Amino acid sequence: MERIPPRLRNRYWATAFGLLCWIAFFDRNDAWTTFKNRRELGRMHDDKETLTREIAKTKEDIHELSSDKSLLEKFAREEYYMKRDNEDIFVLVPEKR
Numbered sequence: 245m246e247r248i249p250p251r252l253r254n255r256y257w258a259t260a261f262g263l264l265c266w267i268a269f270f271d272r273n274d275a276w277t278t279f280k281n282r283r284e285l286g287r288m289h290d291d292k293e294t295l296t297r298e299i300a301k302t303k304e305d306i307h308e309l310s311s312d313k314s315l316l317e318k319f320a321r322e323e324y325y326m327k328r329d330n331e332d333i334f335v336l337v338p339e340k341r
């Protein structure tokens with residue numbers, strides 16, 4: 245009994261120490277899980293900023309396309325290979341070597 249420090253001999257300190265160890269290592273929300281969750285939250289904030297910028301760009305593109313008929317036609321031809329009735333489309337794909 246003499247080798248145990250006086251603070252740990254007190255049952256309240258021992259209980260508090262045991263509870264702290266339990267919370268830090270064995271609980272569902274232990275220290276490692278909390279660290280991983282905070283890191284994931286940081287990544288999500290970065291993704292949110294990126295997606296917010298992409299949404300703003302997309303809204304701007306939608307506004308431009310809805311206001312200019314020639315730009316809408318250009319977009320439809322380039323992205324979806326749409327054509328007029330009297331036209332033919334040739335898609336050139338580079339060869340892989």
